[in-house]
Amino acid sequence: MSEIVVDGEPLPFVEGQTVAAALVAAGRVAWRTTRVQHRPRGVFCGIGVCFDCLVRIEGTGGQRACLVQAVAGMTVTTGEHDDE
């Protein structure tokens, strides 16, 4: 199994999974808080429509985790606010 790096910690994934699938496989369904009510959010639509699953990838914010293929060594930062 390959690994991505999520908030500094290694997270295994199966080649071909998206970043969201890797997070869900590890039991995580929330990785972001909303701007107004500070509510936890993660994957919802799973197909790139709802923008709930936003993360920062290789330093670039506003990435939909459900659309980005995980690549070995890819750095993912969670806790993305929706106004970033």
Next chain:
Amino acid sequence: MSEPADLVVVGAGPAGMAAAVTALAGGLRVVLVDSGPAVGGQFWRHPPEHARVAIPTGDLHHGLREYLALCAALSAGRAAGRLDLRLAHHVWSAVRDDEFAVHAADRREAPRERPVVLRAPRLLVATGAYDRQLPFPGWDLPGVLTIGGLQALLKGGGVAAGSRVALGGTGPFLLPVAAGLAARGIAVVTVCEAADPRAWLRHPGALLRNPGKWAEGAGYAAVLARHRVPVRPRTAITGAEGGERVTSVRIASLTSDGSPRPGTERRVEVDAVGVGWGFAPQLDLLLPFGCELTDSADGNAVVAVDDGQRTTVPGLYAAGEACGVGGAPLAVAEGRLAAESVLADSGAAPALSRKSLVRARATVARQRAFARAMSMAHPVPAAWSSWLTDETVVCRCEEVTAGAVRAACAEGGAHDHRQVKQLTRAGMGWCQGRMCGPAVHCLAAQKRAYVPAERLVATPVTLGALAQLDE
């Protein structure tokens, strides 16, 4: 492919694949573009080609033989240098000057984006649909997903989002998702189907003419029976509870107008939920062209097409769910007809035999009749908004509550989702109203079909990528 293309097809789901294959068979040069890592769209969603041994999902698919035949024909088209297949390309705009220009961000090395402009004299839009959502208290808790999202994780990544799952909403799509989860050992504790199955009896013709549909349904029913998954008609998930993650749902029996029957509500423990109320067609690329729309029986406005899938804009064709939600066999047949029109309008000889063409037309007629019966039998319940409290979040992005939307209608005088947006910011966030649009439309007491807001940029694109466009 170095020579200019004759046709750009946006969307490599069933409709776009079939259209590209038919156009290639007719000798055209085709660009097929899709945001996903593999062809197939949502219906035939697959992991990328190199990952299919590590993530086996073949058993989760219906109509796989057709998919594989289309894949083989696309591969042959690529080998012959006549198909330019652009996967992981996100189309953010399509415009028309002397020809069509489709603007996309090449995200094969995401998050890096490289701008691409794909040009051709003809454009076929086959961008499909996504789950239509109705808010309910707790629907924004982590672990509550769309049913399509549950299925996408399963089909695309081999991952289940929970171990005890409740599904709810309406429509036949609940069944394959439930069956897929059950087949992977997930406890599907309840499937709440809001509709009354007897509603189908009002449309016996549509059922009798489509034996393939009930054979498919019977297959799912058998899987669900084997795994003892209870499908409960005339019930709905009316609330979800939990903290950092959903821990239970409330389900209730529904009266004939869709309001919860008093005293029937009960709580079921779950760690994931999937909901969906039919589909909303993805019209983003079509609306800015100003093509004529028409009302579909499911409450959506869809693109009007002639019997050859031509929109009212010359050179612009549409196939699949954008012309009315109806499922993969309809989309495939519409894709073939659209490509035949492209061939005819380009002065090329037909690709399909007379017999195949007749068969495709008959499939479209039969499947559209089925789709119409389906939307009548599985409506959005009239009284669905009685599940909402004033605190229920309706717009997930801007966190606008049902109370705020109701106030905008009652006191602010808003009559449609655009006016609600101006008053409350509902639909103004990241998703641009894709999730809350149909629900806000219903709350604004519209009897008309839902027409989504026009979005000039169909998907976010970085300024950096735009700056690289040196044309």
